[in-house]
Amino acid sequence: MKITLIQLGKTEDSYITDGVDKYEKRLKHYINFSTITIPALKNTKNLTVDEQKKKEAELLFKHLNATDQVVLLDEKGKEFSSVQFSAHINKNMNRAVQNLVFIIGGPYGFDPKVYERANEKISLSKMTFSHQMVRLFFVEQLYRAFTILKGEPYHHE
Template identity: 45%
Template sequence: MKIQLWSIGKEHDPYIRDGMTVFQKRLQHYVDFEVKLIPTVKQAASLSIPELKKQEAKLIMDLLQPTDFLLALDEKGKMMTTVQFADFLQQRTNASTRQLIILIGGAFGIDETLLQRAQLKMSLSPLTFPHQLVRLIFTEQLYRAYTVLNREKYHHQ
């Protein structure tokens, strides 16, 4: 299975880039993982929030393949423990999922059309985090889940 983390927004700040590099390198031992940054919609400031979300959704829908499993990070999504997330990854592997797309939406969230397309909506926390930090947190959690699946000592239960 290939996992891609898609995020709308700007390049990583140096402290995020450094952390991402660490966990991306560690993940190479377990899974084909890639981060894809989707540039912000042109003239986003002149658009209403619903129109901006709609245009972001169109960009993403154009990139998605029909067979992609879409996990949308959304504040109203399902919360999971690390072990539950690891179990989810194992289920996707067992189901022969070719590509798992994890989507971090834009500044105002994810348009309803994309949420309807998503096979899973997941929340990291009831707290609000900067998008760049979510990239780092999620990448670390992905690594942590794979260490759980491989019964390694990184995650303390």
């Protein structure tokens, strides 16, 4: 299985990029993991929120295949504990999912067509985080999930 994280806009704060890089390197020991960064839209002052979401959706769809299992990181999605999330990852591996794609949307969320395409939505918390922080939290949780699956001492319960 391959796991891909698609994110809109680049990460600007070095402390976040350093953290993301740290966990991406660690993940390589467990899974084929990659990140796709779609550049943030420019000249959005004259666009409505719906128009921005539609343009972002068009960019996202260029990176998706029909067979991808698409998971939106969405505040209204299902919540998991770290152990439950690791079991969810394991379930996808056992189902022989070829490419599990997680998507972090833009500042206004997702276009309705992206929600239609998604296979599921998950939430990292009931709290709202910046899109920059979500990147770090997600890759750390993904790393944690694999250490749980391997019985390694990273996660304490």
